Amino acid sequence: MTNYANATGVPDGTVASLAVGGNFVLDLGSVLPAGTIVTIKYASANTTAPLQVEVSPDNNGYTNVAQVPGNTVGTTYSLYLPFDTEFIRLTTTTTAYTVDAVTYTSYTCVSSPVASCTGAGQQIVSYQKGAAAVTNTSGTITYTANNLKASTGVQNSSWSYLQNNSSITLDLGTLVSAGNTVNIYNGTYQYVAGSSVTAPLQVLASADGVTFVNIAQISPFVHSGPPYNTTSIVTLPINAQYIKLQTNATGYYVDAVTYSTYTCVTSPVVSCTGNQESVSYQTGTQSIGTATGVTTPTNALGVADGTLASMPINTTLTMNFATTVAAGNTVAITYSAADLASPLQLLVSVDGVTYTNIAQLAQSTTLMTSYVTLPVAAKYIKLETTLTAYSVDAATYTSYTCVSNPTTVCGPGQQAVAVNTGAVGTAGTVTGTTSPGNATGSSDGAFAAMAANGILTLDMGSVVPGGTSLSFTYKATNTTTALQVFVSTGNSSGPFISIGQLSPSTTSTTQTLVLPVSAEFVQLQTRTTPFSIDAVTYPQYSCVTSANTSGLVFFDANVNGISNSTEAGIGGVTVKAYDANGNLVATTTSSYGNPGLNTPAGYYVFTNLTAGQPYRLVFSYPERPELEESTYGPDNHGAVQYVLGATQNHDFGMYVPSTLCSYSGDTRLVTGSGLYAGATSSVFSYQYYDRSAIVQQVGATQQSAVPASQTQDLLPNQVGVPLGLASQRGTNLIYMSPISSNLASIFPQAPDGSSAIYIANYNAPDGSQSFQNYKLLMKLSDLGINVGSTSTSLGGNSFGVQGLGGLDFSEDGKTLYVVNMYNGKLVQVDVSGVDYNNLPATKPSNAVELTPPSSLANCSGGVWRPAALRQFGGKIFMGGVCDAEISQSTSDLKGVIVSYDPSTGVWKQELSYPFNFNGGGGIIPPSSAASATFDYGVGGGKSQKSWSSGADVQPVLMDLAFADNGTMVMGVTDRLVYNAATSGGQTGYILGAWKNTDGTYSLENAGKLGPYTTTAAQHAEIASEGPGGKWFFNQSFYYCCHTYTFSGGVFIKAGTNEVVIGAVDPGHTGSFGTEYLSLLNGSPQYGVPQAVGIAKLSRITGAQQVCDATPSIEIGDRVWKDSNGNGIQDPGEPSLAGVTVQLADAQGNVVATAITDADGNYIFSNQPNLTSTSSRLYNLPITATAPYVLSIPSLGTDASTVGVSLTAVTQAPGETAGATNTGLSAINNDAFLVNGIPTIKLNAPGPAITTIPTILGLPPKRPLATLSGTMRMPTGSRMPMSWVYPM
Amino acid sequence: MQVLVSTGTLSGGPYTNIGQLPASTSQVERGILLPLGAKFVKLQTTGTAYSVDAVTYPSYVCVTPQSTTCPTGQQSVGVVMGAVTLRVRR
Known part of the structure; x- marks a missing residue:
């Protein structure tokens, strides 16, 4: 009796046995078109003879299309069907085979489940809902919680164990639409010693609980010991309310099956108007509700202060915020776990009766803070433990206020000056404090001594306005807990609100906090760490005589x-x-x-x-x-x-x-990384400001978590490992060039070869910039570009001498530039016609190579090897090294950055510097056998070597980034790491070059970068390394183990004053990720692990943010009274307020109408993130390719317009009546009468205007044609209007 | 082992020697680029005995890959499908 039928269906661990000389035929149920991929899951008795695969559309004539190689362990084999096929015949010759299944994938289109949020300021929030009930079981199931609810609800490590050939059917409680995902929290292990773990877990879905469709198979994960958490995400191809999980030959644990619930919530971040800015502070819970079994529950009240409430397993802690916190706000839970078995459940409620489970907080045995956006309003917080005990510090929410900088405005001949003013005395509660009076007045070196759990309340003498910066001068006995700061507006006994915590420092320090509210009383509270307080001061402004x-x-x-x-x-x-x-x-x-x-x-x-x-x-x-x-x-x-x-x-x-990348602020950061020790993804992404898993201090406690927003987006068999990443602005697309090396285990070649360029799509329908999909843009080899192959090598190392380097876009996003490392040229590709949704039909059709003049690098004894590329200010910067490969002399080794200006075709050397300092890698400690194998930056840095010598460090100028002030940051890695898995100096360094007033660059020297001096502490072993004997940037954020941690990828987000670098150990000894460093003093801000416990040598290769915006277009200027009638805005001529200014398109359709402000100003703009006023109108449908007309239908009734005639418009020198305004002057009148109405005709700011000449000392502008479509109306294009008294 | 090919319609030849396959005591697969059209392949041994499993050539056809493209607002979902039934052995 045969068991061939076991080969039908999807893989299930039961197999058909095909003896020597046997065959059977499988019917796939319908004719599959040629091009379909068919996969055979099988094993063989030996590897002597292959399995023959024949196909037929009608079970008559068969064609042999594949010979599947033998595999005694068991594997899968996939092939493209070359013909239409319904029947597959498998035939053995001299080797016996077992076949589990022959499958293909059926694709259907379903709606994306995430609705777009359309309300102003809204964002989408999701949380998991678990199954409501178990409706059916079969076989044998046991429960850790000893009841059928083990697999209902959300993930809580309460398991059902489905033995072999068992099933459980779960009712989700509602019909979940196709396209949604279900999370299946499952675990497997070798339940019976000696038994094998072979069969997948079957996932079936049904809308009615009767007819089920098999929608997925979850592969087993072998793990000894208790159930190991595994989360499998399955997208529903059909509407489903019931999920059935079915085991075959392998038992599985099931914790939960959940689905996402989406809601639109309004962001609580206040959009401030006028000259105000938003300030936030944390507010904690005020009282305890249920706390059965919890030790010292009140320690969880208030803000995080290091005092902990202890929650044993299966306990509940309920706390009250005393106010209803709106949905969209963020709650922060600070806690630690006793072990990693079970998450902490977070539930919220507005009435204290009905709770909604909104999150399962990540387990961490070190104190961490998880941030959760509220999908519903919450007044009460409930924390629940299951199988893991937790310690809870605090649950807080963020409050926002708008405050003004309280600088006093003074009249002519005066100037505002600030005098630091201290507290006038103590007030209210003062406990555990010696010499409290020493904390009054200004800083004088005399301290009030606060013991542990002390309170000191100070009276500032009068109400200090919100927005004022309070300065605290203090020191601490140790660095265990922070000093808590509270303020009260008008009563020394409160109520007080917490406005922040001051980090402990054992030496006297001064820190500032911005007052989010007006306050007279400041209360300081210590926890376990005693503090000494010198002074609390604020600047008090007054007007003094000044010229x-x-x-x-x-x-x-x-x-x-x-x-x-x-x-x-x-x-x-x-x-x-x-x-x-x-x-x-x-x-x-x-x-x-x-x-x-x-x-x-x-x-x-x-x-x-x-x-x-x-x-x-x-x-x-x-x-x-x-x-x-x-x-x-x-x-x-x-x-x-x-x-x-x-x-x-x-x-x-x-x-x-x-x-400019986005007006929303928090963009998605995408990184490329190699593979090492279990890492499988080559593209990660997370939100730039996600600080849910960071380490903030050098040498701090390790961070075991990764950012909550992180996703692993792409695999190397899809796009290779990206080296270059470039954001095409306004599209949410990231273009990527793959790294090419002969170290396939860490840097697998891209599936389309080393000349391929891919696009990752982050254009989510809900605007969240979550990853969607990817496509191949093109292979440059198809356009005649030769990038060499991995057989091209130098010193036995193929990296840096072939393949593609960095890539970036021209300023207008229409041209793509990429480094060809094979010949050192710059490849230029026109991508203006590329439509992501219509690839490959719209792929680029030609590429040209630009050759940098060799005189720029001026290498001797070697070749210039560019790898880095970055566009800044319209110029394309290429960074490379003179490799000294011929002379082998370190003196010939130097870094050279050149630029190419697409608008002029001019190449220029921007910077050239010698590698005459130690940096990167590290010296193997002779006593450490482990480090003899894993030499990744221990001890002092290495001297840098010429390429091809085989020794590390061979410098590669891997990446470039530019700061707001023009500073250029360079990332240098060791070429050897792209050729060897674990040998060589695995890490590099970063360094900066200051942009001088004359436009030249100067390399950092002796810890100085332009006017800035480093405050970054360095590991003692590298404290005298770097240019001039000292680094500007911290090179080893996580101190414990490594002296150099940079591994590739440099990125600067405008307006942050910080540089983000790819690094090993960014806060954990077994991790890779990113580090944030200050551009003003080189010191580390915080580290963000991307993967922990594995993959520290995976090596970040590049980093870039996803951009959804382009620079805005702004039309406007000023209406004034031209008192002397010369057509020029002369100093002293008054503004005209309340004047109606109309913007219309070329057809006369009114786009918007503004009323000039007191200074005569008016603005029309398409910028989306600003709040409109009557004089400044934003978010208008203005495009850069259309002409517009400005006109003034009415002067209004403001007193400033008295005596001014609407038709008395002066003509400015150089302007011609009726002509389109060219914006040649920023100070003259541009309006003329058209049909009795003052009018300005504006050309499109794009191709119609080619240049704007120099005027009045203003610099020449770049040709606008290069910016068409995204052009901000330049300063010179602002359109003044003027009137004179009637003659 | 000598590899000869013939373009004729009959297996009788004439044959052109296009390559020599190096000896191997373990089973190997070697490729030879045909320098001329061929229908018949003749393998000749001299001083060493050989075992031959197969002589094959790749046949290329153009096929259309399965589409995973969906309209805007939709996404592609793949479901693994297995064989429906076992058919009569042939």
Whole structure:
């Protein structure tokens, strides 16, 4: 009797036995078209003879299409069907086979389940819901919780064990639509000693509980010991309410089957208007409800303070926020677990009766904080343990307020100055504190001593306005727990709100907190760590006599026209002052900052302008062509300003359009990484600001978790391992070039070869930038580009001498550039016609190679080997090294960065420096046998070697990134790591080059980067390494084990003042991930593990954010009274307020109408993230390719317009009536009368205008044609209008 | 082992020697690029005995891969399907 029928159906561990010389035929049920992939799961008795595969459409004539090789362990074999096929005949000759199944994949299109949130400021939030009931079982099932509910509900490590040939059917409680995913939390292990784990778990789905469809097979995961958590995600191909899990030859544990529930919630982050900015603080729970079995439950009240409530297994802790926290807010739970067996359940409720389970918090045996966005409103928090005991520090939510910088505005001839003012005395509760009076007044070195659990309440003397920065000067006895800071507005006995925690420091330090609310009383509370308090002060402003005319030039990274506290000042900007007669009377330059003189970066000052007299200030920055004027706003008054002498706060905001990525702030960060020790994904992504799993201090406790938002997006058999990553702005697409090396175990070749370029799609329907899918863009070899092959090598190493390097886009996103490492050329590809949804039909049809002049690198004794590529300010920067491969002399080894300007075709050397310092790798400790194998950065750095010598470190300039101030950060890795799995210096280093006022770059030296001096502590063994004997950037964030941790990938997000690098051990000794470092002092901010416990040598290869925005278009300027009728905005001529300005398209359709503000200003913009006012209108449907018409139908009734005639428009010199305005001048009148209405005709800011010449000292603008489609109307295009008194 | 090929319609030849396969005591697979069209292959041994399993050539056809493309707002879901029935042995 045969068992051939066991080969039907999907893999289930039961097999058909095919003896020598046997065959059988399987009917696939219908004719499958040629091109279908068929997979055979089988094993053989030996490997002598293959299994013959014949196919037929009708069970008559058969064609032999494959010979499947023998495999005694058991494997799968896949083949493309070359013909239409319904019947498959398997035939053995001299070797016996067993066959489990012959399968194919049937694809169907189903709706994406995630609805888009359409409300303003809304975001989508999901949480898991578990099965409501068990409806049926078969076979033998045992339960750890001894009841049928073990597999209902969400993941809680309460298991059902399905023995062989058993099933359980779960009712999800509602019909879940096709396209949704179900999470199956399951585990397997060798239940009976000696038994094999062979058969998958079958997943069947049904809408009615009667007719089931097999939708997936979950592969077994062999693990000794108790059930091991495995989560399998299955997308439903049909609508389903019932899920049946069926075992065959292998028993499985099942914890839960869940599905996602999606809701749209409103983000609680307050959008502040005017010159206010948002400040947040944490608020904890106020009272305890149920706490049966919990030890010291009140320790979980309030904010995180290091005191813990202990929750044994199977206990519940309920706490009350005392206010209903809206859905969309974020709650933070700080806790630790006794072991990793079972998650902590988080439930919330608004009434304390009906709770919703919204999250299962990740297990961590070290104290961590998990952040959960509330899908529903919550007043009560319930925490539940099951099989793992937990310690809970706090549950808090984030409150937001809008505050103003309380700087006083002074009149002409005066200036606001700040005096640090301290507390006037103690008030209210003071306990456990010796000499409390020492904490009053300003800092004087005399301390109030607070014991553990002490309280010190201070009276600041008057209500200090919200937005003020409070400074705390203090020190701590140890670094165990933080100092808690609370404030109260008007009563020394409270109520107090927590505004933050001050980190303990055993040396005297000063830290600041911004007051989110106005407050007179400050209360400090210690926990287990005693603190000494010197002073609590705030700046009190007053007006003093001053001749200064001043302001701040700032980098407006978020393009909102407000100088936010995190945005840096810009030095080197020239400011010229003209008097009412147009005479240049003074010139100054903004400062790079001088901490010794307390001069902030960006500050400029004139000391010789006459108080109260009118002036025109004109800002210029000819050596920073990448900068553009930011949007007009409360702090940005434009590149041309009309001011009175001896007045202040004439600020000017700029940004770099080429780095603008998104207006939402928190973009998705994508990293490429190799494979090592179990890592399987080559593309990861997470939210840039996800701090749910970080390590914040050098040498801190290890972080075992990975970011909650992290996903593993792509596998190497899909896209290889990306080396270059580039964001095409406004598309949510990431283009990727694969690394090519002969180290296939860590860097597998891309399936389409080393010239392939792929696109990862993060354009999620809900706007979340979650990964969707990927496509092959093209193979450059198809366009005649030769990138060599891995047989091309230098010193036995194929990396760096073939394949593709970094890639990036032109500023307009229409041209793709990529490094050809085979010949050192720059490949230029026109991608303007690429439509992701219509690939490969729209793939590029040609590519050209540009050759950098060899004189730029000027290598001797070797070849320039570029790998890095990054566009900044429109220029394409290529970074490489002179490899000294011929001379083998380290003196010939140098790093060279060149640039290519697509607008002019000009190449330029930007930086050249010698590798005459130690860095990267490390020295093998002779006493460590383990390190003799794994030499990845222990001890001092190595001297850098020429390529081909076979020794490490052979420097590769792997990646480039540019900061807001023009600083260039370079990542250098060791070429040997791309050729050897575990030998060689596995890590490299990062270093910076400062952009000078004249546009040249200077390499960091002796720990200094331009005006900045490092404060980054270094491991003692490398403290005297780097250029000039000291590094600027911290090279070894996680101190415990390694002196150098950079592994590749450098990224800078505009406006953050920090650089993100790929690293080994970013906070855990067995991890790889990212580290965030300050660009202002090189010190580490925090580390983010991407994978823990495995894969530390997987090596990040590149990093880039996903971009959903392009620079906005802005039309507008000012309406003023041209008192002298010369058509020029002269200093002192008054603004016209309340004037109606209309924007219409070329057909006369009104787009929007604005009313000028008190300064005569009006703005029309398509920028989406700003709040419109009557004078500033945003989020308008303005495009860069259409002409527009501005007109003034009414002057309004404001007093400033009295006596002004609508038709008395002056003509400016150089302007021609009726002509389209060219925006040649920022200070003249552009309007003419058309049908009796003042009108300005605007051309499209794209191709129709080619250049804008220099005017009034403003720098020349780049040709606009290169920016068409995404162009911000440049400063010179703002369109003033003017009127004169009737003649 | 000598490899000869013939383009004729009959197996009688004439044959052209196009390559020599190196000896191997374990089973191996070697490829030879045909320098001329051939219908018949003749294998000749001299001083060493050989065992021959098969002489094959790849046959290429163009097929259309399964589509996983869906309209906007939809996604492709794959379900693994197995054989439906066992058919009469042939």
